[in-house]
Amino acid sequence: MAASGMAARAVLVTRPEGQAQALCNALRQRGLRVYHQPLIDLQGLPELAPAARQCVLDLDLYQHVIFISGNAVRFALPWLEDYWPQWPVGVNWYAVGAGTARALAGFGIHAQLPGDEMNSEGLLRLAALRELGGQRALIVKGEGGRELLRDELQRRGARVDQLACYRRLPITLPAGAMAGRLAQWRPDVLLISSGEGLANLLGLLSAEESAKLWQTTFIVPSQRVAQQARAAGLEQVRVAANASDPAMLEALDVWRQETGEM
The missing domain is CATH 3.40.50.10090 (Rossmann fold)
Known part of the structure; x- marks a missing residue:
């Protein structure tokens, strides 16, 4: 749970529609604020x-x-x-x-x-x-x-x-819509399932809007996607063992411990 007197950390899950419920539930059980925005339509x-x-x-x-x-x-x-x-x-x-x-x-x-x-x-x-x-x-x-x-x-x-x-x-949103959602939700962490999803996210943002994410923590499923994220200017990138729910949750728990929330 979030430390006493602190607002709960916010996590943005980006799995496709219909494939995020279990992960979102597990995150809520950890006391986190959870938002879901698919980046890929199947x-x-x-x-x-x-x-x-x-x-x-x-x-x-x-x-x-x-x-x-x-x-x-x-x-x-x-x-x-x-x-x-x-x-x-x-x-x-x-x-x-x-x-x-x-x-x-x-x-x-x-x-x-x-x-x-x-x-x-x-x-x-x-x-x-x-x-x-x-x-x-x-x-x-x-x-x-x-x-x-x-x-x-x-x-x-x-x-x-x-x-x-x-x-x-790639999902389609009106110009500025993705930036508006990020500004409203203010996620501390984004869970990215694939390089394609990351590319779609950045494609929905202007260069100025993308720059606002440089200090946001991204958890990605592989070193290959981590390299892609860093090449795009993202600075706080952590690599999970793979794209599965348990691996993403483990990487998130490590981040929470290291940032003093747990």
């Missing part, structure tokens, strides 16, 4: 393109099927279930993080996890993905994004296909 693709449909039909031909987010599970599994009432045998399933694995478990799929490094780099450290000569891999993802995983799996000898099942769009 939209499922309306239908399977012919190439994507072929990937789904060929599911039993892949040795490795990798889901790079919980959103990939959310949007792709209904498609897969339409074609596969029973999951094919002989497939190794992978999830980028614990939340993604839990989502897959809800469909009866047990997935391998990379550990604390919940990103493409962590997946690439898994022993099962080191030697892939002649094997096929399917990456289930959103449109666009990083190609590190695909490129490295191909370098290791795999034949790689990608199944895009949703798109990420």
Whole structure:
């Protein structure tokens, strides 16, 4: 809780709509003022393109099927279930993080996890993905994004296909609206889930408005996003172990301890 006589610290959560409730609840339980402003809008693709449909039909031909987010599970599994009432045998399933694995478990799929490094780099450290000569891999993802995983799996000898099942769009707000909300909420900390979200936030602000955030604390999910934040002029950047709720909460708790609130 906030120290006696001090106003509760304010935290801005920026996860997409429908994916922030658990994190917001955990923050409120810590006695914090919590605000939620999504920075990314997620939209499922309306239908399977012919190439994507072929990937789904060929599911039993892949040795490795990798889901790079919980959103990939959310949007792709209904498609897969339409074609596969029973999951094919002989497939190794992978999830980028614990939340993604839990989502897959809800469909009866047990997935391998990379550990604390919940990103493409962590997946690439898994022993099962080191030697892939002649094997096929399917990456289930959103449109666009990083190609590190695909490129490295191909370098290791795999034949790689990608199944895009949703798109990420920057939220749109009237000019000055984001700055107005920040001025009203006065967050002490912003929890940023991705580099794309950070870019969208800065895109909603003028240079003068962005400068007002230079001394605000940002908690980001990786060193890569931290570098992006510092390059934009943000000075108070802390790096969580990954983008999961527990990792973000742990980083926030460390910040609170170091700033004397706990």
